[in-house]
Amino acid sequence: MESKICRKCNQTKELSAFGKNYSRGVIYIRNICLDCYREAKNATNRAYMARNRDKQKVWQERHFKTEKYRQTTIKRRAKYRNEMAEHFLKGELKRVNKFDEQTIKNNPELLEFKKAQLTLKRTLRELKNNQ
Ligand SMILES: [Zn+2]
Secondary structure, eight states: OOEEEOTTTOOEEEGGGEEEEEETTEEEEEEEEHHHHHHHHHHHHHHHHHHTHHHHHHHHHHHHSSHHHHHHHHHHHHHHHHHTOHHHHHHHHHHTTOOOHHHHHHOTHHHHHHHHHHHHHHHHHHHHHHO
């Protein structure tokens, strides 16, 4: 397996740990590893966001505070609620049952219990409504 030394963290890593750049029809392997690249990129993005708070606010007003976006969000949340997606169950455990992130991570069976609880609740409600 070929390996390369990262210019930033000076660690020897496999080539798969490096990103690639495509330029003029040639593929170049970057000189810094993906972890360092991501870190640098995040720092750049955070600095840009800090410098351009006002621009960001204007953009958010235009894209997120519209009726169309609100409707899409409502639809998306309803879908996750109906499917009982994992992050939805986690949110319910935190919001309703007051568990913290670490407790949920240490006890993954809590998600199953929550799912069973919600299924029971929904089935009972459905039976009641159909009477
Ligand atoms: Zn590195």
